[in-house]
Amino acid sequence: MLTSFMQGLLCCLTSKSANVVVPADTSESTDGYEFVEVKPGRVLRVRHIIPDRPVVEEPTGPGGTVSCKRKITVYRNGQLFIDNLGDRASAELKNCQNGEAEPNNTVEVELTDCGKSSAPVSIPDAGSEPVTTGKDGTDETAAGGGETPAAGQTDQSQQLRKCRRKPKRTVVIDCERKISACKGTHADVALFFIHGVGGSLDIWKSQVDFFSRLGYEVISPDLAGHGASSAPQIVAAYTFYALAEDMRLIFKRYARKRNILIGHSYGVSFCTFLAHEYPEQIHKMVMINGGGPTALEPSICSIFNLPTCVLHCLSPLLAWSFLKAGFARQGAKEKQLLKDNNVFNVSSFVLRAMMSGQYWPEGDEVYHAELTVPILLVHGMHDKFVPIEEDQRMAEILLMAFLKVLEDGSHMVMMECPEAVNTLLHEFILWEPTTPPPQKKESKTRPETAKAQSDNIKDDPSEEKPNSKAKK
Incomplete structure (x- = not known):
């Protein structure tokens, strides 16, 4: 000293x-x-x-593509508004409880309010599905639960929307990352x-x-x-x-x-x-x-x-x-x-x-x-x-x-x-995101005529009369 x-x-x-x-x-x-x-x-x-x-x-794995589409708006009262625009906005990362892709969501954040934050979220283990922190303060796995917000929260969100005037700054992001x-x-x-x-x-x-x-x-x-x-x-x-x-x-x-x-x-x-x-x-x-x-x-x-x-x-x-x-x-x-x-x-x-x-x-x-x-x-x-x-x-x-x-x-x-x-x-x-398989397109076949349909019904031995009566 x-x-x-x-x-x-x-x-x-x-x-x-x-x-x-x-x-x-x-x-x-x-x-x-x-x-x-x-x-x-x-x-x-x-x-x-x-x-x-x-x-x-070159990498041995195919990797995954993540869609990044969001609109960020800052208002003069200090409010930050984030709108996820894409139909597949991080769909590879965020899944609802029913397994369907999370729909578009919006986020309202007060720039001056740093006390209200979400709980910590763990990184996914190797080979497991990742879990991210929701932009509204909840885990993304619970984002599609369908719970209705409380009355106080609804009133608060309405007040936030009323406070918005003309936007001070708007940023639009539209890209895909591999x-x-x-x-x-x-x-x-x-x-x-x-x-x-x-x-x-x-x-x-x-x-x-x-x-x-x-x-x-x-x-x-x-x-x-x-x-x-x-x-x-x-x-x-x-x-x-x-x-x-x-x-x-x-x-x-x-x-x-x-x-x-x-x-x-x-x-x-x-x-x-x-x-x-x-x-x-x-x-x-x-x-x-x-x-x-x-x-x-x-x-x-x-x-x-x-x-x-x-x-x-x-x-x-x-x-x-x-x-x-x-x-x-x-x-x-x-x-x-x-x-x-x-x-x-x-x-x-x-x-x-x-x-x-x-x-x-x-x-x-x-x-x-x-x-x-x-x-x-x-x-x-x-x-x-x-x-x-x-x-x-x-x-x-x-x-x-x-x-x-x-x-x-x-x-x-x-x-x-x-x-x-x-x-x-x-x-x-x-870690790499898992890209969902492409959706199968419905095959567009020519509709059968009424006569062909009736012939098929006659030729089908598995069609029994009692069953047809029961349907009636």
Whole structure:
């Protein structure tokens, strides 16, 4: 503590930040690590693993096609109205209790009301039918039960309709996505792992090792100022748009035909950004403790607005607070995980710039509702940074979303429960929707004449008179 205080005092006197991470001079790949210069003087460390595998260029399975047709309307009173237009809107995913396809449905959501959310929904097991969270806050399997709403709910819905005036913004989505299982033997599949504030690519060690052994190509970068990436001493270098541009350049460098994005916390926002920039190349997404579908805006009353030297003096307290809020249990094992995986080991300057640079007004609920990619939401039950209501809200807004809650995990669930997270991710990566068989068209045959019908009746020995009398 005394050492930290002296370093912070020296930081204030010299106007320099301590603990600045400097990348290695070489850009050659060593043990799967590469240093990529995204901009002059801006170098990111990237772990890139291409495992040895048999060459299978095309997927072995046929896959399935999902229809994405919806109309999103935002009114000036803050009301969000989602209308699923297609006759087969996610019919491959959503089934009523009687087995028939779910009819068209509409959704009315208040943008300012985040307290009313649906219950968590589990991802389907491998080989089973998936269950998604309904856009009206109920499970899709119960959407066609035919239950009539209560009188209070009817009055409330009528009041919401009366509040609507002229729409402020209208977005129409009409497309079809082909979704197939992504196996490690397919050379056109790449997995991208993106960490959040205070993390590093080392937090994905269990996931990177697991999927590389299965034959997947894995890419995991260090954000600027984190891990072994360069740490520019400019506040503008850590805004959302600057970091998102870094991730875009990394994606363009390593992207394959089918790419799966896995983000944690703040990294989920970069995955959402990439899904909008490259909708045809993003095959699936995984959001781990990413929070609700709200636009980013830095908090005015935050401890991270304090001067850098003060934050440096408080760094032991901040690390202890992160341990308490980020892990379900706080013991020697968790402390060692923080140390081994290089978590919360960033300079005070970078930490302050990252928190104050989280400004992304475009990332609102409409922005997330436009996503048509299948998304797995993973939430740690003991997470004190992101409430479960936010991930439930995300599941309501997204078109195809599976929400899975891990009871033994917290914010750093990929480090606390690596086996469970790896299993969930692998099942989701291998999942593909089942396309219903095409409907058989009725054969159009020429009608028989009255004489031919009477001849058939006479020639049929099975036709008995008593039966004909009984019919009369």
